[in-house]
Amino acid sequence: MERDIRGTRLYREACKFCSDVRQPGRRRISDVAHVQASPDGRYVAFTGTIAERIEEEPPTCIALTELATGATRLLTSVRGTDKLPKFSPDGRTIAYLSDQGNANGFRLELLDLQSGAARETVGIQGSIEQLQWSSDGARILLGVVGASAGGADIRSAGNPHGGDEPVPSWLPWVDPGGEESQRRSCWIYEVASDSLRLVVSGDCNTWEASWAGKGTLAVVASAGSSEGHWYSACLYIIDISTGRHREIYRPADQLGTPVVSPEGKCVAIVEGLCSDRGPVFGDLRFIDLSSGSCRKADTHDVDVLHVQWHSERYLLLLGSRGFETVAGLYDMASGQFSEVWSSRDVGVTRLGVSALEMPGDCVMVTESFSQAPEIAVIRAGRYRRVASFDIGYAEATRALDGVERVTWPSTDGLEIQGWLLRPRAPGPLPLILDVHGGPVAHWKPAFLIRRMLYVPLLLSHGFAVFLPNPRGSSGRGQEFASKVLGDPGGADAVDLLRGLDALIERGVADYRRIGVIGTSYGGFMAAWLITQSDRFAAAVAVSPHTNQVTAQLLSNIPQFMSRLIGDELSNGRGRYFERSPVFHASAAKTPMLSICGELDRCTPAEEAVQFHNALLQHGAESVLVTYGQEGHGIRRLPAMLDCVTRTCVWCIEHIPAISC
Secondary structure: OOOOOOOOHHHHHHHHHHHHHHOOOOOOEEEEEEEEEOOOOOEEEEEEEEOOOOOOOOOEEEEEEEOOOOOEEEOOOOOOEEEEEEEOOOOOEEEEEEOOOOOOOOEEEEEEOOOOOEEEOOOOOOEEEEEEEOOOOOEEEEEEEOOOOOOOOOOOOOOOOOOOOOOOOOOOOOOOOOOHHHOEEEEEEEOOOOEEEEOOOOOOEEEEEEEOOOOEEEEEEEOOOOHHHHHHOEEEEEEOOOOOEEEEEOOOOEEOOOEEOOOOOEEEEEEEOOOOOOOOOEEEEEEEOOOOOEEEOOOOOOEEEEEEEOOOOEEEEEEEEOOEEEEEEEEOOOOEEEEEEEEOOOEEEEEEEEEOOOOOOEEEEEEOOOOOOEEEEEEOOEEEEEEEOOOOHHHHOOOEEEEEEEEEEOOOOOEEEEEEEEEOOOOOEEEEEEEOOOOOOOOOOOOHHHHOOHHHHHHHOOOEEEEEEOOOOOOOOHHHHHHHOOOOOOHHHHHHHHHHHHHHHOOOEEEEEEEEEEEOHHHHHHHHHHHHOOOOOEEEEEOOOOOHHHHHHHOOOHHHHHHHHOOOOOOOOOHHHHOOHHHHHHHOOOOEEEEEEOOOOOOOHHHHHHHHHHHHHOOOOEEEEEEOOOOOOOOOOOHHHHHHHHHHHHHHHHOOOOOO
């Protein structure tokens, strides 16, 4: 494969697709996140993406949409990254985070809605990750991360040296074994005095935090601050004035953001098995803040993602139930859950929903494989589009002929689900099996331009794309998700192969023209499958873990790796060796493209390097591509355009396909 592919036809196609969807230089919003409704229910503030140039990360700004008319206006300039808008309780001010002019990361800014003027607040050492107004609007709770820690999730690369100034290229990185500069802490910003104070909480490293009354906080925290310590974090109550903290809940799995009821009596939190820090799909739990008693809520098989209090009595929740996206209302008085709205056609992200004034009513951002993000309101269970941000997406995805929800039985009879994206071409079709990461994650209807640009390009060249959710995926409850533990590449791999068999038997897929793609755990699965089956004509593994021994020792999340493998490193004949693709490379005959980021902490680049070298030693065709400034997954432009092009070129060159 060419070293520089920017002159190829496929690269031009990728750039055109981005240009058609993003409309660079026209100051038009093409993507939406972080919605919050105003206290009076008239407006919604959100983070809007506006592209300036195709070959650079698009900046984001704060925007405002009137819910009655859909009229939208920009509130901040389009220069860097402004995000996470939060209305003050009186609705007059929006607090948000901005990285403009701040080398350390994000700082707090306040925007006066009447005058339109924005002002910086007092500086803080570190980067702000989260914010929440106090109920009286006098203070803002800030979650701050130290200078050398990773970002808001495991995908971040981070600067190991820390600090603001550039460092000489020869300067080494010395790991002193300490974690102080990685710690996450809570700060209180006083609006009237423009001052900050640290909430001193001993050894609590606070991953998530919420007000729990005027003088206390509810926090998800751990003693250690390295990325892996998140997996064993507990729920604490911290006294702001003294810093004293007490544990009120120790989970079996991982915890989402705590949300305390308006009167401070109860905290709602989601607990679930997670492979990545970030959104937690799982069970809804209520914890009494005075007694510490905990009870699990019956949410009618909805795997809960987001919760927000309407009042002391009602709680809005969002989640997934198989193929469905579900919004519901939990009544604390009756202990009953009622479904407000559901859809099998669109998806909603965790920060893409916000409660309105009436219980069950909400504003949300919806999207699908063929629909660009749009703002909609749900009132009395009825969906109404408010504003669409499709400025070319529908036309750019015209190669997508249809989306099909497919199910099939695995060898043990367990029903497995997935999505099939079909091109405008007759079958049997060349098909790409795309395995999601995690493994505790799931495919759902999504805006393909954001992270899956290769999909519409493959569709335009006649490929079908198969997006399965094997056991271990989220969205179908904790029992289903936990089936992958101790068995990576086992029954979940069988689920994938049986799904391919079902599509071949139906005449959808051509058994001679099958490829596999995956990132992170999906990258592991792509590498693993070609050592277990000769049915694949091409494979692409992005940020894989291919040697479970070195993955355990080098990853920044060894705590999850050990739980996933379910064995001990000292077991020389155990699963660390049995389930490592690198030790089975002699069986692989499929041409493999391995892609990695040099700054990846989660699945270090050495994982891709090992498998590439092992394949070459056994005479297999293998190409290794390393991006020097990327971390976990190739996510930033222009590297993403290059990666997408190489992925598509590899599939097209090795799998005979129909060109549309």
